[in-house]
Amino acid sequence: MGECKFIAEVKTANVGGAGTDDDVHLSLIKRVKVVNNGKEEWKDEIRLADWNLDTDHDDFETGALNKFYAEGDYIGEIDRIRLEIVPNGNQVVHASAWKVEYVKVIQTYAGESRSFIFPINTWMGIQGRDPSQGDLKTIVFADKDGVVCYRKKVLTDDLNLIDGESNCGN
Ligand SMILES: [Ca+2]
Ligand SMILES: [Ca+2]
Numbered sequence: 001m002g003e004c005k006f007i008a009e010v011k012t013a014n015v016g017g018a019g020t021d022d023d024v025h026l027s028l029i030k031r032v033k034v035v036n037n038g039k040e041e042w043k044d045e046i047r048l049a050d051w052n053l054d055t056d057h058d059d060f061e062t063g064a065l066n067k068f069y070a071e072g073d074y075i076g077e078i079d080r081i082r083l084e085i086v087p088n089g090n091q092v093v094h095a096s097a098w099k100v101e102y103v104k105v106i107q108t109y110a111g112e113s114r115s116f117i118f119p120i121n122t123w124m125g126i127q128g129r130d131p132s133q134g135d136l137k138t139i140v141f142a143d144k145d146g147v148v149c150y151r152k153k154v155l156t157d158d159l160n161l162i163d164g165e166s167n168c169g170n
Contacts, residue, residue: 004075007108010065011100014101024060032045080148
């Protein structure tokens with residue numbers, strides 16, 4: 001397995017209805033400079049993909065701080081994260097929306113630990129799946145200053161999941 005240990009600490013906000021029983025996937029991202037048609041630009045490179053945050057406990061309850069453990073290759077500076085809500089089934093679930101306060105990632109390599117904090121402060125979920133919350137982001141990208149961009153998925157009246165609004169570009 002990997003030579004680097006990762007701990008993700010996820011804080012669910014302490015407000016009514018903040019908890020969820022849906023699944024949460026976390027990806028760790030490094031920003032890299034690439035040359036495209038002679039022009040330098042920055043691009044996200046996913047270094048640890050779709051880490052399914054799950055324990056035997058009931059995770060992501062209101063006000064909870066949950067910790068998750070993984071191993072992988074050394075990343076160095078973790079510039080961004082990608083956080084995704086993955087619904088357990090396609091139906092309307094009143095309490096499914098999740099308000100996440102922040103994600104902290106601790107990377108330990110060769111006996112040295114570094115922490116990276118990503119403030120989120122956003123309601124996440126599937127639009128239409130939790131009628132008590134009207135503005136839900138399904139995927140968010142965040143850096144040390146907060147959410148960079150988001151993508152939404154929408155549960156239609158005939159219970160299909162389709163792509164919704166996004167401000168992430170392509
Ligand atoms: Ca839960
Ligand atoms: Ca909830």
